[in-house]
Amino acid sequence: MSFPEPHTVPDSFSLSSRWSLIQRLRDTFWARWSSEYLNELQRRTKWTDVKENLKVGQLVLLKNASKIPMKWTLARVIKIHPGED
Numbered sequence: 786m787s788f789p790e791p792h793t794v795p796d797s798f799s800l801s802s803r804w805s806l807i808q809r810l811r812d813t814f815w816a817r818w819s820s821e822y823l824n825e826l827q828r829r830t831k832w833t834d835v836k837e838n839l840k841v842g843q844l845v846l847l848k849n850a851s852k853i854p855m856k857w858t859l860a861r862v863i864k865i866h867p868g869e870d
Contacts, residue, residue: 841865 839845839862847858 838867839865 841862841864843862845860845862847860849857
């Protein structure tokens with residue numbers, strides 16, 4: 786029967802480099818988990834339901850990333866440019 790040899794950390798592997806490695810592993814795990822796993826939890830029903838296209842005269846909101854939603858501009862559809870999509 787033999788006992789396993791104790792695991793020793795090489796002297797060249799400093800605590801600061803170990804800490805940096807742990808931080809990078811954490812950041813990589815979090816980035817992959819949030820982009821790959823969390824996105825799978827949300828159902829994407831937008832493209833599975835048939836929705837009616839916009840029509841001339843309908844009232845719409847113009848989304849603006851630089852404004853809060855309560856300040857988005859209201860607009861009325863005056864012309865439609867149909868396409869395959």
